[in-house]
């Protein structure tokens with residue numbers, strides 16, 4: 259028999275003629291590789307066969323049964339079109355009728371007295387038990403059938419059966435393909451060979467083997483990607499020299515121990531990664547990724563400390579006034595005891611103040627500046643800027659970031675992620691950055707109890723707000739709109755599309771019964787309902803000075819309730835706030851809601867997040883329900899990605915992110931294990947250390963595989 263390789267056309271697979279090959283081609287499958295890398299979407303466990311008696315109690319659930327044909331099949335034709343083919347089957351526990359619609363050929367596919375393994379639902383119809391449209395395979399005690407049967411994403415042109423039989427046929431004559439994974443990597447990570455993995459992913463012998471196959475295939479995919487990213491990065495690094503910082507480790511240690519808490523292990527590791535980068539004479543390009551409240555800021559602070567201690571300047575750019583001010587206050591408090599001169603440069607300062615700060619930045623009198631877009635204005639220049647940090651970077655365009663970076667001679671660049679991003683996606687988005695993940699939360703963080711309620715809960719909610727305020731705690735209320743000029747938030751710094759336009763049938767059409775809450779109208783309305791409780795209002799169209807005044811009042815506790823738009827979403831820290839109410843919650847993305855929820859639960863007080871939604875849209879409700887059940891930002895981001903697609907994550911970042919074809923990351927997505935990703939990257943590094951250009955013969959397969967990816971970026 260002709261041996262197949264992954265490059266052989268599907269046409270060469272036994273049993274495939276022109277017609278079937280064309281059907282596969284319509285599915286995007288033209289080679290054996292395309293076929294075998296089309297992994298199953300699910301598996302039916304047909305191994306645990308039940309008796310007919312047991313099946314009857316399964317309530318129409320799919321199950322596997324070993325049954326013998328008790329009578330000859332007969333076919334009747336209804337209305338000249340529909341055919342029904344029936345035959346009786348039995349096992350020791352009972353009997354029933356197997357019924358097939360529009361499959362007259364079944365008649366010739368079964369033999370009287372033969373035994374088959376059936377897969378289907380047993381239903382009770384008109385006083386009789388029927389097995390409707392089951393699948394079946396010849397059964398014998400001697401030759402065991404596979405327990406797991408793959409289910410594929412197939413179009414209309416290819417049936418599950420054809421897909422399965424073609425896969426089986428291809429696998430049986432497949433020449434073991436040369437895996438792209440170096441043998442040493444396979445060995446180190448305990449991965450099974452590619453050929454076995456391909457067999458097991460399609461026809462698993464058992465759960466364990468399936469897991470091993472998934473691991474192998476996922477690792478391979480991640481490894482190819484890692485090598486591609488590293489090759490790209492190396493190429494850009496060679497042309498990107500930087501200034502090595504002489505890091506005073508013991509001084510930095512003293513700074514860290516001056517903090518009112520101990521760093522978590524994850525923070526410790528991230529700080530270490532950053533300091534090591536700073537010491538190199540190629541510029542750092544690193545992102546800190548971590549869930550809301552994981553403590554990214556202090557990691558950045560350690561970097562600032564190290565740079566400033568070496569006599570150079572650092573800058574931190576935040577997307578909003580409020581956040582910039584808060585960072586400034588927190589960081590100034592940390593740095594002041596060490597004599598570090600910190601300044602705030604933002605739009606709300608007077609022209610005179612701005613001028614003064616700019617002068618001091620230019621002559622080096624200020625060591626560290628925190629600011630908004632004001633930092634990148636042409637009139638801002640630095641004495642010796644060596645570190646640039648952007649917070650919540652997805653709010654900034656590439657141009658804005660590079661504008662800041664151009665203020666120093668190739669400064670080190672550190673980015674703090676706004677929100678957890680699924681890892682596979684982070685690699686695509688931040689391919690040019692090294693990633694540091696803070697994967698543990700600071701201790702004593704309480705889960706924020708999250709509930710989804712509708713309008714009928716309104717008076718209880720008002721009561722709850724009053725109760726929280728009465729106990730001296732504070733409350734955030736987030737509305738999707740500012741006023742009636744627009745239904746959408748139109749912050750100047752912040753423009754995120756409404757997640758549900760045209761998706762939630764109830765929205766905007768007046769059929770959902772609840773209007774979009776507008777901050778400007780709702781704040782006075784609430785104030786009237788809750789006499790004696792101070793209610794403030796904050797939104798992005800207020801001028802910076804007013805915004806700051808309101809925020810200041812809330813931070814200081816003079817305001818109990820803050821009705822706002824998502825302008826408070828990012829980073830703001832008011833530990834005394836214990837309740838976050840989100841109005842028209844269906845209009846927000848999950849990750850965004852998770853960010854909002856992260857504003858509370860920042861103290862020892864019990865905290866709540868109440869999502870108010872009157873939507874009748876099942877999908878929206880299911881989406882919001884994810885938030886009530888899940889507190890892990892990465893899982894939420896993953897759900898967001900699955901439900902809303904990658905557009906939201908990708909759109910704000912670097913332009914040319916293209917799809918990697920249908921092969922995509924489907925294997926990698928089977929794995930949500932961060933350690934595997936790290937392993938893949940460290941193995942890739944090792945490979946490139948020994949063969950930077952991938953010129954060695956044994957690396958030709960990985961070179962070819964990554965070439966395809968490198969060209970994409």
Ligand code: ADP
Pocket residue numbers: 519520521522525548549550551552553554555556700701829831
């Ligand atoms: P994010 O990662 O969301 O930017 P922050 O850096 O604002 O989080 O940190 C959130 C809060 O947790 C801050 O009040 C910070 O002081 C505190 N924090 C950070 N690290 C720790 C730690 N190791 N132990 C206790 N609290 C910490």
Ligand code: MG
Pocket residue numbers: 554555649674829
């Ligand atoms: Mg932050």
